[in-house]
Amino acid sequence: MSSRRDAVTTWATALAAVLAGAAAAGALVSGGYEVPAELVAPTLVLNLAVGWSFVGVGLAARRRRPGNRTGLLMVLLGFAWLARFLVAVDTTPAFVLGVLLGSVSLSLFVHLLVTFPTGRTAGPAQRVLVAVGYLLSAPLDAVFLALGAQRGRGEGPPPNGLLITPSSGGLSPEPVDIVVQAVVVAVFVSVLVSIWTRWRAAGTAARRALTPGLVGGTVVVATLLVERTAILLLLPPSVGVVFAWSAQVVLVVWPIALLLGLLRSRLDRSGVGRLVVELGDGPAVPARLRSVVARTLHDPTADIAYRVPGTDTYVDAAGHPADVTPRDDRAVTHLERDGERVAVLRHDPVLAGEPDLVAAVAAGAGLAVENERLHAAVREQLEEVRASRTRLVEAADAARRRVERDLHDGAQQRLVAVGLALRLARARLASRPEELDALLVEAGEELTAALDELRELARGIYPALLTDAGLGPALASLAERAPVPVVLEGVPAQRRSEPVEQTCYFVVSEAVTNAAKHASASRVAVSVVPDGGDLRVEVADDGVGGADAEGSGLRGLADRVAALGGHLLVSSPARGGTRVTATLPCG
Amino acid sequence: MLIVDDHASFRSLARRLLVADGFDVVGEAGDAADAFDAVRSLAPDVVLLDIRLPDLDGFGVAEVLAGDDGVYGAPTVVLVSSRARDDYGRRVDASPARGFIAKDDLCGDALRRVLGDP
Numbered sequence: 147m148s149s150r151r152d153a154v155t156t157w158a159t160a161l162a163a164v165l166a167g168a169a170a171a172g173a174l175v176s177g178g179y180e181v182p183a184e185l186v187a188p189t190l191v192l193n194l195a196v197g198w199s200f201v202g203v204g205l206a207a208r209r210r211r212p213g214n215r216t217g218l219l220m221v222l223l224g225f226a227w228l229a230r231f232l233v234a235v236d237t238t239p240a241f242v243l244g245v246l247l248g249s250v251s252l253s254l255f256v257h258l259l260v261t262f263p264t265g266r267t268a269g270p271a272q273r274v275l276v277a278v279g280y281l282l283s284a285p286l287d288a289v290f291l292a293l294g295a296q297r298g299r300g301e302g303p304p305p306n307g308l309l310i311t312p313s314s315g316g317l318s319p320e321p322v323d324i325v326v327q328a329v330v331v332a333v334f335v336s337v338l339v340s341i342w343t344r345w346r347a348a349g350t351a352a353r354r355a356l357t358p359g360l361v362g363g364t365v366v367v368a369t370l371l372v373e374r375t376a377i378l379l380l381l382p383p384s385v386g387v388v389f390a391w392s393a394q395v396v397l398v399v400w401p402i403a404l405l406l407g408l409l410r411s412r413l414d415r416s417g418v419g420r421l422v423v424e425l426g427d428g429p430a431v432p433a434r435l436r437s438v439v440a441r442t443l444h445d446p447t448a449d450i451a452y453r454v455p456g457t458d459t460y461v462d463a464a465g466h467p468a469d470v471t472p473r474d475d476r477a478v479t480h481l482e483r484d485g486e487r488v489a490v491l492r493h494d495p496v497l498a499g500e501p502d503l504v505a506a507v508a509a510g511a512g513l514a515v516e517n518e519r520l521h522a523a524v525r526e527q528l529e530e531v532r533a534s535r536t537r538l539v540e541a542a543d544a545a546r547r548r549v550e551r552d553l554h555d556g557a558q559q560r561l562v563a564v565g566l567a568l569r570l571a572r573a574r575l576a577s578r579p580e581e582l583d584a585l586l587v588e589a590g591e592e593l594t595a596a597l598d599e600l601r602e603l604a605r606g607i608y609p610a611l612l613t614d615a616g617l618g619p620a621l622a623s624l625a626e627r628a629p630v631p632v633v634l635e636g637v638p639a640q641r642r643s644e645p646v647e648q649t650c651y652f653v654v655s656e657a658v659t660n661a662a663k664h665a666s667a668s669r670v671a672v673s674v675v676p677d678g679g680d681l682r683v684e685v686a687d688d689g690v691g692g693a694d695a696e697g698s699g700l701r702g703l704a705d706r707v708a709a710l711g712g713h714l715l716v717s718s719p720a721r722g723g724t725r726v727t728a729t730l731p732c733g
Numbered sequence: 734m735l736i737v738d739d740h741a742s743f744r745s746l747a748r749r750l751l752v753a754d755g756f757d758v759v760g761e762a763g764d765a766a767d768a769f770d771a772v773r774s775l776a777p778d779v780v781l782l783d784i785r786l787p788d789l790d791g792f793g794v795a796e797v798l799a800g801d802d803g804v805y806g807a808p809t810v811v812l813v814s815s816r817a818r819d820d821y822g823r824r825v826d827a828s829p830a831r832g833f834i835a836k837d838d839l840c841g842d843a844l845r846r847v848l849g850d851p
Contacts, residue, residue: 565837566743566747566750570750
């Protein structure tokens with residue numbers, strides 16, 4: 147319904163523009179003023195071309211980009227341009243209305259140029275500029291009319307400078323005219339400064355949209371400026387005449403330039419076709435997709451981040467983590483496949499105004515994105531595997547160093563002491579036999595302690611009970627020996643594969659050690675329960691919490707668990723105890 | 734002489750062993766910091782120095798004691814360790830210590846041999 151209503155509106159507007167043009171021609175030819183015969187044709191051709199060009203292109207822009215106000219402004223400008231011809235009718239109401247509407251088209255022109263390509267003002271500076279533009283037209287003209295301004299009404303050509311003739315500017319302008327013209331020139335200069343400042347601050351993508359409209363607008367403004375300053379500088383009116391004609395000629399083509407900027411995405415559709423071809427026959431090199439997409443979007447900063455399947459993590463083409471939160475200078479478009487988000491396009495926010503183009507690029511890049519995503523996911527896994535392999539090697543080395551140090555500081559020292567005690571005992575055998583007994587007791591105690599330490603060390607390296615009797619007895623023994631009370635809340639009697647039992651044991655062992663050593667816990671609860679095809683190991687303590695999941699101990703556990711395809715979760719809020727949960731697939 | 738080792742049982746046995754072999758043990762220290770204090774206050778002729786100490790290692794302590802500022806009176810340093818001399822490569826030779834005795838070889842005769850006494 148609404149598209150039909152839009153079509154009706156469009157055709158009605160176009161018809162109105164044709165009628166307005168015909169009325170303007172009628173007013174000029176038979177409005178009651180004298181129009182030099184040689185000026186009728188050029189004046190009509192140019193003015194109708196300007197008016198119809200704005201209305202026609204404005205309607206086209208409105209159809210293509212309904213949410214954009216530029217089209218509406220262009221249509222209004224076209225009608226305002228034609229409305230100037232009201233002054234050509236020699237009656238007082240037509241004169242008043244014609245003078246009031248005479249420069250509204252220039253206000254709309256300023257509005258259009260300052261707010262291109264959205265048609266909406268952004269920021270106070272733009273609003274002030276647009277407002278001043280409107281104040282200088284109808285309101286100011288109303289003041290002049292109230293003061294009795296005649297604007298050349300009377301015998302001869304139509305008033306209000308409708309025709310471009312040397313006499314229309316007047317040879318001896320009033321001081322008030324000079325002031326008004328100076329203000330108009332100041333507004334035009336501000337408009338130029340405003341739009342080119344905006345252009346300089348814009349990114350590549352935004353510049354592409356701005357450039358055609360701004361260049362055309364600048365030419366029009368520059369021509370008008372010279373025309374106006376010709377009046378200001380009291381140059382011969384004939385100079386102004388040339389520029390006034392040129393300004394109108396440029397105004398005929400300027401709407402096309404505006405449309406070009408507005409409909410860039412349509413024109414870029416062919417670029418999307420090239421993208422598909424290019425992606426299809428090139429080698430699959432990482433980051434190539436990024437460069438092709440960036441070129442098609444004309445945004446050198448555009449890139450793609452891929453969602454790691456099954457997570458909310460995004461990585462770049464190299465597999466490094468990528469930040470996909472939108473920022474002021476960075477818009478984010480999600481790429482979906484079968485309703486699932488597979489990647490995001492990070493691009494210049496100005497492209498958010500061109501959803502067609504972005505969607506076309508996204509669709510064109512679809513298969514390549516899927517490929518790249520799989521590549522990126524594999525690379526990410528590879529990175530993780532490399533990192534965990536490094537950590538495993540480091541952990542193994544650290545464990546060896548620890549065993550060496552434990553041996554050196556423990557059992558070895560005690561055995562040295564035993565050796566020394568026995569040597570001393572031999573020396574005492576002859577001289578002071580009464581000390582022999584004490585020395586032998588001392589040597590015996592050191593030997594016992596050395597054996598205990600060796601046993602503990604060996605158990606730490608690998609618990610023999612685990613292989614011999616399984617997880618239940620091994621964990622029971624671990625609980626008995628632990629320095630904190632450990633409650634075993636459930637251990638499956640069924641044996642599991644050796645790697646699963648080992649990993650399960652070391653998760654409990656490490657978590658219990660941490661609870662005693664770092665968390666000052668007074669109680670630890672351990673449960674090992676089947677969970678579907680998995681084995682879920684949970685160790686919870688009532689200690690101080692705040693455990694570092696990235697610390698070497700827990701990180702090593704996570705690697706161990708990941709090596710079996712499982713997950714390790716550590717929840718350790720400050721003062722809230724620590725809960726280590728490992729899920730180990732047993733299939 | 735002064736015995737520096739972080740294991741109390743070793744210090745105690747070494748002291749008794751060396752005293753029995755005719756040495757005059759004037760003190761013991763459990764780490765490098767205590768060792769420096771003890772050397773300054775007791776001025777021993779010989780320091781029996783464990784290589785593995787909790788703070789500074791025995792090589793570092795030997796360097797400080799051999800310092801030419803004369804604060805420590807440059808006592809003769811003999812390194813001991815429960816490891817073998819080979820485990821330290823050329824570090825023993827490079828240090829200002831007079832020599833090295835494996836802990837399980839420690840006795841009066843071994844110490845005299847290192848000190849070069851008759």
